Amino acid sequence: MSTSMDTLLALAEGRSLLHRIWFLSRGDSSQAASTDNLFMFILWVCIISFVLLLIPIVYFPFKYHRSKQATNYVQSPSHHTLLELAWSVVPLMVMIPIFVWGFDGYVSKLASPADAEEIHIRGQMWNWTPRYRNGAETDLSARITDTETDVPVIYVPAERPVKLIMSSSDVIHSFFVPDFRTKMDVFPNRFTSMWFKPMRESTRGPGGKYIDEDEKSPNFRKPYPGSGHWVFCAEYCGTKHAEMGAWIVVLPRREFEIKIHELATIFPEGTWAQAGKTISTRKGCLQCHSIDGSPNSGPTWKNMYGATHTYTDGSSEVVDFNHLREHILYSQRKIMTGYAGQNMPIFAGQIKDTELDAIIFYIKTLSDKTPQPELDKANQEPDFSQPAQ
Amino acid sequence: MATISSNPVSGHPHHGHDHAHASYLQPKGGFAATVWDWMTTVDHKKIGVMYLFAILFMFFLGGVAALAVRMELFTPTVVTGGVATGQELAKFWGVDARDWAEGNNIYNRTMTLHGLIMVFLVIVPSVPASLGNFLIPLMIGAKDVAFPRLNLASWYVYLLGSMFAITAVIMGGVDTGWTFYTPYSTTTDAESMKVVWMVLGAFILGFSSIFTGLNFIVTIHKLRAPGMGWFDMPLFIWGMYGAAVIQVLATPVIGITLLLLIFERLFHIGIFDPRMGGDPVLFQHFFWFYSHPVVYVMILPGMAIMSELVAVGARKKVFGYRAVAFSSLAIAGISFIVWGHHLFTSQGEVSAVIFSALTFLVAIPSAVKVFNWISTYYRGSITLNTPSLYALAFLFLFSIGGLTGLFLGALATDLHLHDTYFIVAHFHYVMMGGTIIAFVGGIHFWWPKMFGKMYNENWAKVGWLLVFVGFNLTFFPQFIMGSQGMPRRYANYVEEFQIYHQLSTVGSWVLALGFVIHLLTFIHSLVAGPKADPNPHGALTLEWTHTSSPPIEHNFEHEPVVTHGPYDFDDVIPPQTRPGEFQLPKPNPNLKH
C-alpha cells in the first residue's frame, strides 16, 4: 500500500503546471493517476495537433493573400492521394492507443476488488444517503453547514477499496467525485456501482475538525484543503440539482469502523423530538420542508400538525398522526394543492418505525396546535417498552 | 434539345417587367397583396428568407436566455439565514430572496429555454431551412425544390411548432433540460400542460425538419441542371445532402420518442417510467438515436458552407474534392452508430466499449475535411473579407471543438468529464464555433445574393473580431472548470469555479456585442447598402454566375447548362466580378498536374 502511496506522492510532487490548471487536486484515488495520465496525453496530442493546424491557418492567409497574387499565384494540385491517405490514417493511429487506454481505465474503474468495502448510496431529490455495511446511515454531526444547503458527509476508509452500490428513489442522478475522476449515473430501476481506493486520509483542521466551522459562509462552504472530497450530482434532477452535493471524508480504517458504529445508533440525542430533528435532517426532509414557515419545495412543518390540508383531488384532511404517517410512507398518493410535481420520495420501506415516530414527534413540536400531553411526550426520552404514539 | 443554354460566362440577366423576370423581392401590388404573396408563396427563395428571419429571431431569444444564464452564474448563490444573495435572475423577476429555491427554478427554466430554442428552433433548421432552401435550387440550376408546396408546409409546420414551444414558455417555461430525460420530464410540473406543449412543439418541429430533408434529397437527385454530375456539384450540396439523409432517417425516431413521452405524461403508459417497469435508459437510447445524428444535421451544413467560403475565399479548387464530398456521407453514415457515447456513465459496459471505438471513427472524416480546407488555402489567392474571416474562425474553433472530443470519446476520461462544463464547452465549440460561425459567415457571403445589397465590410469585420474574441473568452474557461469538476446545469457552484464563471460571463457580453454589431450592419445594408453585383465574390457556382442579385422569381432566365466544375478557378475567370477586382491568374508552368 505504501509503495503506491509513495508513487502518488511522487507524482504529486511533480504535478505539472498544466495539471494544476486542469485539475483542482491531485488524483486522490488509485485509478485517478491513470486517468490523469491519459488526460495529459490527449491534452498534448491536442496541443501539438492544434499548433500544427494553427500554423497554416494563420500563415497562409498572409502568405497567399490576394494582394500578393500577382507574384505568387500558381496553379497547385487539387488533390494528392498519398497525402490524403496519410492524414486519414495517422489520426486513426493516434486514436487507437487513446481508445485502448481509455477502455483499460474504464474497466479499472468498474471492476471492483472482491474485498471492497460496500457502501450503499441512495440518491433522492436532492440528497445523498449513504448506508454502511452495518446499516448506519448519513452522519448528522458532521454535516458541512447548518443551513438549507448543507450536504451529507460520507465516510470512507483510507487505502481500502470502496465500492458504492447506488440506486435512486426518484429520478436519475449521477454520483460525481471530481477528485477521484469518476462518476456513475444513479437510476431508479437498476443498481449501478463504482469503486475507488482513496489514497490519502483527509486532514483535520484546527481542533481536530474536518470542516471549518468558524467560517460562516453557509453555502458550499470551503472546507480545509485536503479535508475531504466533493461529491456533485451530475445528472440534472430539478430545482436543487446544484445543491445536491456531498462531502467524502477519508478516515483511517480504525476510525472508520468506530465512526460507522457510532452512526448505527439511531438515537444520538435525547428526546423524541431531538431525535426527530436529527433523523429528518438525515433523511433529507429539511431539504424541502422548512421549519420556520418560509416557502420551499414542500409545505412547511411550522404549524402543520393540526392544520387542514387540501389536495389536488379536491379532498381535505386534518393533519394528524395517521395522516403524517401515510403521507411520509406514500407521499404520492395524495398531492397537496400547490405542490404537484414536487415528487416527494416514497419512504415506505426506507424508514424504520422508530425513525418515523421520532419525525412525527418532531413535527408535533413545531406546531402550536399540538395538545400539551403530546408535546410533553415528544420532549421525553424514548421508552421502547411502551408504544410510541 | 430545345433548351437554350446560356453562355456560362456571360449569363447576364436582363430585367423585364414580367414578374417572372423581376427580382423575387419585388412587391406584388400593395402591402396586403405582398404579405399574402409571401404567406402563400411556394418560391424556395422566399421561404428561405422567411426561415432566415424566423431563425435569427429565435437565435436572439435563445441568446437572451444564454446571457441570462451567464448573468446568473456570475456569482454563486449564497444563502445566509435563509436569505439568498447572488440570484440575479430571481432578483430580476422580483422573487422573494427567502424563496431561493424559486431562484433555482428560474435558472433551470432559463437554461432549458436556451437549450430547447437553440437546438430545436435554431441550429437544426438554421442552415438547411434558410440558406439551404435559398441556395440548393440555385446551385444545381433548378427552378425550385422538388416539392414546393411541401416546402411551404414545412415553414408553417415550423411556425406551428414554435408556437407550441412559445406557449409553453409563456405558461412559465419548462425545467426538463432540452434532453427531456425521464423520469424527471414525466413528473415535473405534473399539474401543468406546459411540458406537453413543449414536447409537442419539438415533435411538430420534427415534421418540418423531415419535410425539408426529404425535399432536398429528391431535389438534389432529380433536379440538377444538364451537365451537372454528382461530382460537378458544389460541396455545399454534398453537405446538405448528408444532413438531409440524417434528417429523414433520424427525425422519425424522435417523433415516436416524444409521442411516447406525451403519452407518458398524459396517460402514464409506463414505457419510460421505472415506477411501472419501464426503463429510463431506453428513453436515452430513443432520444440519442435521433439527437446524436442530429448533431451532424447541425454541423454538416456548417461544413457545407465552409467548403464554399474556403474555395471562393482562396479562389482555388477545393483540395481533394472527392474526399470532402465522401466525408460528408461518411459522417452521415457513422453518425447513426455512435449515439451510445451519451450513455457512457450509465454502466452499459459492452455497448460503451463498442460505442467508444465507433466514436473515434467519426473523427476521421471531420479531420479530413479540416485538412482539406487548410490545404485549399495553400498557394491560393486569399482574400480576407468577412466570410473568409469567418471561415478561418471556423477552422480555429472547430479544431478545438473536434480535438477536445478525444477526451470525451476515451472512456476513462469521459467518466470524469461527462456532464461537466467540459462537455458544455466542447459542444459549444462544435455547434456554435462550427455551425453558427459558418452560418454567420454564410449569411455574409450570400447576403448580396439574397437581398441585392452590400454590407459595410469594416463594421462586419469589427463584429467578427468581437464574436471571435468573445466566443473564446466565453467558452474556453468552461473547458478548465469542467475538467476541474464543475457539473453542467448548475444554478450554483462552489467558489473554486467563480473566476472561470466570471470570465465566461464577461465573454458572453463581448459575444453579444459582436452579434449586435452584425445586426446593425445588416439593417444598415438593407436600408442604405449599395447595390450588389451579381457576382461580387467572383465565385463560379451557378447561383453567382447565372442569376442576378437578387435572383429573379424563376431563378434563371434560361435553364443553365453546366460546363465547368464549381471551383475551376484555374480554368475559368469568374464572370461579372467588379472591374479591377480580379486579375488574371498566372499559371506556374513548372508545376506538374
Next chain:
Amino acid sequence: MSGSAHTAGHAAGYTPHGHGDHGHTIVPIITLRLVLASLLFFTVLTVFLSRGEAWLSNFLNFDIPQWVNVVIALSIATVKTAIVVLYFMQLKYDNPLNAMIFIFTLLTVAFFLGFTMIDLGNRQTIDRFKGVSISPGGTGLRGDGPITVRAQEFARLEGHHAHHHAAEHVERGGLTTAGFRTPVPEIGSSPQYARPVRGLTLPGLAPAPTSDVSGGHSANGH
C-alpha cells in the same frame, strides 16, 4: 411502357436510372393474384404453426423453446414483407434508387434495434453484483391496480425485514443474472421464462396478509 425519351443533357445522376425500363412496369394481374395467394398462405401458415405449438404445449405438455416461436413467426412475417415490397410495391421493377432507400432504412432500423438491445441486454457485465431488491421507493406506488399492490407487498416485506434485523441489517443478496432482467424483484412472476403461465395468480392481488405486519408499520393505505 417506357415513358417519353429524355433529353440527353439531363442531370447525369438522373439519366441512367431515372426512367424508362423500370419506371412503368405493368405487373400482370396473375402475378398480383399469385402474390395475394401466397400472402394468405403464409398468414394461415403462421397462425397454424402458432396454434399448433400452443396445442402441443397445452395438451401434450410438450414445450418448444420460446425462441423457436419467435423466429418462425418473424421469419414468415419477413418473407411476407419481402413479397409485398417486391411485387405489390413493385420494388423489383422500380428504380434501384428507391430500393437503396429501402435498404438503407432497414439498415438504420437494424442499428437502432441492434445496439439498443446490445446495451440493455448486457448491463453490468464487468462488475456483477446485485442486492436482494432495489429500495421499493424507486419502484413506485403511483396509480392503481396490481402495481400498487405489488409495491405494498414490497413495503410490507421490507418493513418486516427491517423490523427484525434493525441496525445490524446488511443487505446482501444472491447474484441474479444481469441483462434484460432488472434487479427489481419479481413477486408473483417466475424469474425464468414462465410457461405455461395461464392461471398464474399474483400473490399481491389477494388481500394482503396482515399476520406478520408489525403494529407500528402498516403499509396499507387508509
Next chain:
Amino acid sequence: MATIDLGKHGGGNGGLPGHDHHGADDLSRPYHERYHAAHHFEDREHEFDAVKMGVWLFLATEILLFSGMFCAYAIFRLMYPEAFVNGSHHLDWRWGLLNTVILLMSSYWVAAAVRHAQTNNQKWLQINVFLTFLAGLAFLIIKFVFEYAKKYKEGLLPGKFYSFGGDATAHEPLWWAIYWGATGIHASHVIVGMGLFVWVWLRSRRGHFGPGHYNAVEGVGLYWHIVDIVWIFLFPMLYLIH
C-alpha cells in the same frame, strides 16, 4: 418536350392545364393525358420519378417511426416475457387473422388499382380504390368495435388506466401500453390512408388518372402497403405469442 415553361406562374401547382400559357390543350382529351408536370420538372416522367422517390423517402420515415414501437416491444418482451405472453392471451387471434386477411386483400386491391390506372381501366380503378377504402373501414370496425371496446370495458388499458380485475402478471400494464401504442399509431395510419383513398377515389371519378398520370394512386398505394407491412409484423408479435 424539353421546352421550358418560362411563362408559368405559381410554381409547384402542376397539373392544372388552365395555368399553362403555352398549353394548346385539347379539353376533350382526358385529364391524365392533358396533364402537365409542375414547371420545375422536365416532363411528366421526370415528375413521376421525383414524386415516387419522395414517397419512398416518406415511407422510410414511417418505417423508422414504427421501429421505435418495435424496439420498445423487443426490449420489454425480453425484460418481462410472462407479462407479454399473459397479455397476449387476452387478444383473440381470430380477429387478428381476419384483420390481416382484410389488409392483405386491400393491399392486393390497391396494387391492382395501380395496374388499372396504367392500363386505363377507369371502372376497375375506381372500384379497386373504393374496395381498399372499405377494407380500411372494415379493419377499423373490427379493431374498434370488437377489440378496443372489449379491452376498454375490461380495463385492459395502458399504464395508470389499467384496471383489470382478473389474474394478471406484474408489468402487464406495460404490455398494454405497447399494444395500445403500436396498434393505436397503426390505426391512425389506417385512418389517414382511408382519407387519402377518398381523395384518390374522388379524383379517379373525375378521370384524373390514367397511363400518363397516376402519381397519387401509386403514392397512396405505397403508403398503404407500408401500413400493411407494419400489420404483418404486429399480428404475430401481438396475437401469436405464448
